[in-house]
Amino acid sequence: MTMTTEPPPSTTAALRFSGVSKKFKDGTVALTGADLAVAPGEFVTVVGPSGCGKSTLLRIASGLDKASDGEVAVHSKSVGYVFQDATLLPWRTVRDNVGLLAELEHMDKKERERRVRDAIDLVGLTGFEKHLPMELSGGMRMRVSLARSMVLAPDVFLFDEPFGALDEITRERLNDELLRMFIQSRFAALFITHSVQEAVFLSGRVLVMSGRPGRVKAEVTVPFDYPRAPEIRYSAEFAALCGEVSQYLRDV
């Protein structure tokens, strides 16, 4: 068990937190001295008890919140952010929702339309372009949300428990598809979850955070290569890794 987590040497981290603390106006301390780094093309997952400041990490990384102390460095041209909710605009069709961020970034219309088409295809929603969010299931809405971020081709991708509200079957399916996107685009990912299985299945490293005030307490390296077959979830090695992470979670 290491106390700080460093990316492999000789690479510049895509995302680095050094001694980051966050104290809210009401006095709540969400983070104390959080250190972590994500290398380009690396998939890192953070698990921790609820209220340990996991989401605060992402909010600080994306600039939605400011750190009270410490340093945050993001080396990225484009940051993708996937919220807990799909946050789709209910009056926009799937196609127009997927195109929203590109629209806000004033992307050229032709280019935008091409990327929107590709992204819809990538998440398997071809044929649903004209549907409205209220006509979609929760899993499909989350696919739209993923596609919306993919359109901007982010090189750093932040996920705030995106599949937390989905049923187990849909979640596993979306995990498989998320990995497929990751292999294709090889962004740096920081993924927050409270599911140990999801964390182990997706990431190269799992970081375990302590309860509030949150800091990174342990790190588990997942040795499986990408692409990962869905069946590795049932392997003994996978179960052992999940056991290890769960053990740390109990200790913190």
Next chain:
Amino acid sequence: MTVDVDSAAAAPAVGPAPGEVVAPPTGAGVPGGRWARSRGALLNKFLLPFCVFALFVGGWYLVSGFALTRQQRFMLPLPHDVIRVGILDWSNFKVILEALRYTVIVTFVGLAISMVLGVLAAVLMSQAQWIESSLYPWAVVLQTVPILALTPVLSFFFGFALTSRTIVCVIIAFFPIVSNTLFGLQSVDRGMHELFTLHHTSRFTRLWKLQLPAALPAMFSGFRVAAGLSVIGAIVGEFFFKQGNAGLGTSLSVYSSRLEGERLWATTLVASLLGIAVFVFFGWLSRRVVGRWYQPKRG
């Protein structure tokens, strides 16, 4: 981004999983179920209000026929007398329709002005807390100020005809539009706001692409309330400002002073029908505009 269509299509895990069911578009479903539902809707929408109407007319007959003597009946004539004298007698009804025309003009001009001013005021208030704090109380005051108190000053500046009537109409119809629109603009989901914040969206883009569309359902329910109120506003305005073409309010005050109960109630009936018509129209318009994506929660 390396979005590769071919490999995406070739991958096995494409398309909604079996567990992910596409919700059927509203209205679709088993034909039998659909029929049953529309029969229920018919009952709720027409039959029940009609029953209440029948009770109301029955009560009217009771009061008019038994509680009032023949000499007192001018106050509340029997319903069929109202229809016979006020509606079926063309020479009388023609006058009412002529008055209706001017009331409709004041109603719609007043409502249109209220909609523009109301939405603008709400947008302005939504932009900064200090603007809201300084303006909103005065919108409330405008709503509560007795029109009677304003008549001298309105007549001094705008005369006794259409302009003053329209202003009264706007004063009465303005507030629900402001309060509903402001509520709609301010109840946008925080996550959606943050999504726009992440992409450094300008104030105008945020308003245009997020807040205004999100506020449309609330805005329309404000329009609907204001539409009914603007009829009242027009009639109240006509009551106080009688110069120029006579509207329904003018007629009401004339018939009332002449104790012409039948024509008074026929005019009232027409005024109510106008109110119902604009209310229904805005309900329909609202469903046309936002009904596709917005479904009010039913109990």
